[in-house]
Amino acid sequence: MKLAIVGATGAVGHELLSVLEKSTLTFSELQLYASPRSAGSTLTFRGQEITVQATPDGPIPADLILASAGGSISKALAPVWVKGGAVVIDNSSAFRYDDTVPLVVPEINGEAALAHHGIIANPNCTTAIAAVAVWPIHRAYGVKRMIVSTYQATSGAGAKGMQELEEQTRSVLAGNPAGHEVFAHPIVFNLIPHIDSFQSNGFTKEEMKVVWETHKIFGDDSLRVSCTAVRIPTMRAHSEAITLELERPADPEAVRELLRRSPGVKVVDDPEAKLYPMPLTSSGEYDVEVGRIRSSLVFDGGLDLFVSGDQLLKGAALNAVQIAEYLQQKGALSGTASPA
Amino acid sequence: MKLAIVGATGAVGHELLSVLEKSTLTFSELQLYASPRSAGSTLTFRGQEITVQATPDGPIPADLILASAGGSISKALAPVWVKGGAVVIDNSSAFRYDDTVPLVVPEINGEAALAHHGIIANPNCTTAIAAVAVWPIHRAYGVKRMIVSTYQATSGAGAKGMQELEEQTRSVLAGNPAGHEVFAHPIVFNLIPHIDSFQSNGFTKEEMKVVWETHKIFGDDSLRVSCTAVRIPTMRAHSEAITLELERPADPEAVRELLRRSPGVKVVDDPEAKLYPMPLTSSGEYDVEVGRIRSSLVFDGGLDLFVSGDQLLKGAALNAVQIAEYLQQKGALSGTASPA
Structure with missing residues (x-):
């Protein structure tokens, strides 16, 4: 071959x-x-x-x-x-x-x-990282609504994105202007709620990719998905805060157990030991970290969780x-x- | 006096x-x-x-x-x-x-x-920044559910938080370890989904403050509020992605018009001109920037929006x-x- x-x-x-x-x-x-x-x-x-x-x-x-x-x-x-x-x-x-x-x-x-x-x-990298964590939950409990806010690394724009962050950081620390070419604004010590182009519905294409691709990968167009995609000054690994409304009520500990048995994810969820998903620990790793698993305060029986995954790896x-x-x-x- | x-x-x-x-x-x-x-x-x-x-x-x-x-x-x-x-x-x-x-x-x-x-x-700073933007919407359309994901600056931990980010950044760019004292982990080129102490329900106290304080300030305990609070490597100004389920359907342009007439907020919402809320522009400003206002994809008639406000100013x-x-x-x- x-x-x-x-x-x-x-x-x-x-x-x-x-x-x-x-x-x-x-x-x-x-x-x-x-x-x-x-x-x-x-x-x-x-x-x-x-x-x-x-x-x-x-x-x-x-x-x-x-x-x-x-x-x-x-x-x-x-x-x-x-x-x-x-x-x-x-x-x-x-x-x-x-x-x-x-x-x-x-x-x-x-x-x-x-x-x-x-x-x-x-x-899309953001979709893949969320999907691998949410799929076992969807199969077991039936996701009705999925609300995603992302924290995306500069390497989502390729190696030149990381270079721009590093160059801007050196420049700003030396007391000089940040300058910017790759991103729409300086990203050092900033965030940019704008990834890919804006669509007529006010969402960016990056945000709509999460909607369209989750539907297609899950084979379920009835799922209601939304996303706010935000670039932050990290080098590598995308993180996502995810809120889920479910058909059947889920217990966080049962979900942790389910995800421990699921391929492609690693449960990192021991807050008292300061263990939760972070770019620092998920960068370079094959598995998507999932943690901060807790019962939703807005959806009875629903869940909140936080994921972090290397978007150059599982996302690509x-x-x-x-x-x-x-x-x-x-x-x-x-x-x-x-x-x- | x-x-x-x-x-x-x-x-x-x-x-x-x-x-x-x-x-x-x-x-x-x-x-x-x-x-x-x-x-x-x-x-x-x-x-x-x-x-x-x-x-x-x-x-x-x-x-x-x-x-x-x-x-x-x-x-x-x-x-x-x-x-x-x-x-x-x-x-x-x-x-x-x-x-x-x-x-x-x-x-x-x-x-x-x-x-x-x-x-x-x-x-609490995070609550104040969200509340000033959401209150006019709540009065006009009745908020039923409010889902918040935060992007919080290091100065939320005081001047020493900003110093730690700057020192870590210099250290890492010189090829040395980041080190950390103020935050639970290095924050440079990282994020930390952990602000204040963890509660028995798996939420942090910072997250629960948004729930408790929104109820008290709005005088309405029936509102269902949840929050994921995340520290990111910025110096100043907290940003928040907010999803709202509403009693009465809201049109994004009417909401922009409403917020333009509302005190304490500044509508920054012209995506084609690359204008949206960012720490870069909201730092040092009295008004909370609000933008990315769009019809929700998960709640019929609901809204998504993004806010950025100087948490040392409106938040304190x-x-x-x-x-x-x-x-x-x-x-x-x-x-x-x-x-x-």
Whole structure:
């Protein structure tokens, strides 16, 4: 099985290589693609140097392509790659809302991936982190309403987002203006309640992604979901305060027990010991931390909880590799790509 | 009218002096008190140097005392000051839940201050900032449920909170460990979903203050309120994402119009022009910024909104001075203090 990464030099690409090194996915060859300006550089994978190639306009000679090079590249080229015989797991939002494209979090709807027509979409990072924690609760208690407020890291805007935060911080501490290019305003010692573009209903696209994608991944459009998405001055890991109205009343301790048995999440919920989800502890971790689990004060039998997860991992690279592992375990990935 | 500030050298004390300089409150004398270790230092007020005195154990020879020296000092000494003839406006939580003590935001329930028995409580900063924005909506549309997620600045823990963030930031950027004393964990490039102590119901006291105090200030215990309180690495101004279920359906544009006519708030809600509430713009401002006003996706006819307000001002010093101004306008403050 020949594997290719498109967007290998970006923040998610970097994590893809790291996750693949530890993955059980077997492949005979790894090709790395990026923009022409990164072509010729080398990246190390399991001790071997691999030269980065410029992403071609035509097909890529691989059986599986993990794409993380932005929506416009995926939109234009993924159908070409599929025609060339590849299965594409796409990290952009280009195909997520296409009814013929599965949107997959393996812990939730892995089997949906098997019904692909060449492209499988990887969800928005904020959605994936909330979904993996809320899904076991939804199955056991039936979520009616889900209200999310996010605390999103600068690396959600890629490596350049983290660089901007660091540069602004150095500048401000030296008594100079913050300046800003990546974000709409300075983010150092500030927050920005604006991620992605505004929609006509007053929500941002980032906020609506949580609504649309939760519906699609859970296979349940009746769930009422809302989100306020806020960028804060952290480097990595998105956190979310989540309030749930439930069909059947939930006891917090029973929910902790349920989540301890659930894949993809780690219960970090011992407030007296000062243990709760934080970017400091969830960054670099595969599992999404979930804690502050308590009975809702506004919904009888409902819940409040707080999650923190590495959005470059479960929210992107890790989830993509887990989809690939799932396909391979099910025998749904083969080395049938024709040479380009 | 003789005025005294207890806790004059703290973060709120500093703001009290600044707000009083611009206030219409008339007084014949200003006395400044702080802990013994600050005694003998001087602070400047309207160009005059005033020597800080150690807070005495007994009465203070003033008609009005603005106290911001922490709950234990207020608890012990406010009754003594009242016996000595003073009216006390107390910024601590010591008396807020005492049924005989009014808890006042002048824009909402100023008249409650007139019924005091010597002590008037100033609300928790997070509550005051939300309340001033939500009150006009509550009056017009009837709030049934109010779900709050906070983004709180380090200065909520006083000047030492801001110092810790700055020191940690310098340390981390130099490649050294963050260290921490004021907060339970490092706050630089992190968040901490833990403010004040945990209660038996899993909520923190900071979160429950929003519930208890909103009920008391609005004079309505039927309102269902919940809160998740989170410290983030900002210096000043608390922000809050607020979701409202309403008795009567609200149109976002009508709510903007209503809030434009309401005291204590400033509508900052032009997303296309990248205008929304942020600590960067609300810090140092008297009015609480309110924006991101949009129709709720989870409550038919309900609202989502985002607020940002300077918690040292409307959340503390400004509100205390506004209570004093209100009392003086109503002729309820007189120079009757007996000399100590």
